[in-house]
Amino acid sequence: MEPLSTSGGSSVLPSTQPPPPPPNPAAKEKKAYLKMKKKVLLKIKAQYEKEIAQYERESKSLNEMKAEAEIEIERRNLHQSTTVPFDPLAQSLDSTSGRLVDGLLAQAEAQEAVIRKVSNLCDVAEAYCTLEEERMKQSFFDLPVWAGPPRELVTFLCVEENSGQE
Numbered sequence: 001m002e003p004l005s006t007s008g009g010s011s012v013l014p015s016t017q018p019p020p021p022p023p024n025p026a027a028k029e030k031k032a033y034l035k036m037k038k039k040v041l042l043k044i045k046a047q048y049e050k051e052i053a054q055y056e057r058e059s060k061s062l063n064e065m066k067a068e069a070e071i072e073i074e075r076r077n078l079h080q081s082t083t084v085p086f087d088p089l090a091q092s093l094d095s096t097s098g099r100l101v102d103g104l105l106a107q108a109e110a111q112e113a114v115i116r117k118v119s120n121l122c123d124v125a126e127a128y129c130t131l132e133e134e135r136m137k138q139s140f141f142d143l144p145v146w147a148g149p150p151r152e153l154v155t156f157l158c159v160e161e162n163s164g165q166e
Contacts, residue, residue, distance in 0.1 A: 054128075058121055065117045069110035076106035 077099075145153065
């Protein structure tokens with residue numbers, strides 16, 4: 001490297017930067033904490049997005065079941081209004097009460113179908129909740145506090161308790 005000349009005419013070597021200071025342990029811990037926090041928050045966000053998508057699917061399914069039930073009721077009512085009974089005894093019955101009973105029967109059957117589908121959705125939701133509960137329990141069991149022997153944990157807790165009383 002060639003010496004640099006200054007206005008005074010003397011040669012000066014280019015100054016080198018001093019080495020960066022050693023990383024501060026507290027700053028390093030904070031950076032690791034923030035990185036872990038970001039990772040956990042992203043995981044929670046993804047989980048919420050997944051749950052929202054599932055709820056939207058279930059809501060859509062429920063609305064479809066409701067529409068199907070209404071269509072079925074309308075179809076049965078239409079079918080009943082166009083059918084002419086051929087039995088003379090049936091003709092003697094009041095046609096409006098017969099239609100009413102048929103309409104109520106169709107409505108009950110449609111409600112039964114909706115209840116069956118909702119029951120299936122409840123079973124799915126219950127299975128999902130059970131799975132989620134097991135996952136949460138496992139996360140507590142996986143904590144490092146349980147890694148050591150129980151005596152160490154009890155000793156550590158007793159030491160912490162005694163030092164807090166002083």
